[in-house]
Amino acid sequence: MRAFRAQNVESAKSRLGLCAEDIRGRIETVGNTSDLCSQLGAVLGMLGDCCRAVGDAGSAVTYFEESVEFLSKLSAADLEITHTLSVSLNKIGDLKYYDGDLEAARSYYMRSLNVRRDAIERHLSVPSQTLDVAVSLAKVADADRSVGNEDAARDRFHEAIKILESLTLKPEEAGLEQRRLSVLEFLKNQLTENV
Incomplete structure (x- = not known):
């Protein structure tokens, strides 16, 4: 996140990609726990932000959709999860809007x-x-x-x-x-x- 804030998007994207791989590996080992799905949903959303920042709308939508997929598996009672889920949905909507769809x-x-x-x-x-x-x-x-x-x-x-x-x-x-x-x-x- 520090790399992204410093506008070093490629570094942020690389680090977030490694983080996503690590979380996916843990999910394969222990299953879809709330914590892991929440973490993966957030990391995928940040990867979407990185792609959007460099103008790669297609990849951004893919990451945001994956984020939505993982966050949708979690309890709607958790405010942080519902907020992150709604933000990812809005970001996909924004990209579709700007694309004319x-x-x-x-x-x-x-x-x-x-x-x-x-x-x-x-x-x-x-x-x-x-x-x-x-x-x-x-x-x-x-x-x-x-x-x-x-x-x-x-x-x-x-x-x-x-x-x-x-x-x-x-x-x-x-x-x-x-x-x-x-x-x-x-x-x-x-x-x-x-x-």
Whole structure:
């Protein structure tokens, strides 16, 4: 991860590849444990990020899909796992979106939204989950708009705004409040730009 942050992507990719091989070997030995699947899902997601950083969208999608495969085997009750799973789904959606495959992008965004909605039902008191749902709604709405379904897009933008406006945060959650306000402003701009 240090190599990736330092923009030494090839070094990061090589090290992450070795890490993935090691975890796969341990999975073959002891089976699909939660810890190993979680680790492999995270490493595969980082490999996807490396590929995306160098413009290799095809390999990035492959790694993100593998990440989704392993993370989907785990308990949906674990917030970290559901967050990583939803992020991988969104990243695939983003790559499909930029490639012009809007229906596929929308499908991945919807899957991410569903994972996040399930998580919020299990963990109502976690405000970051509410923010994640609003972001997913915005992604689906953008995809809806891009395929010409303006009514569905507008409904999703309104739903996301309603969720964020009803979210109350504690004073110690100032970072989340900044993010909430930023996402809220973005959502409102999406509605006013296309009136």
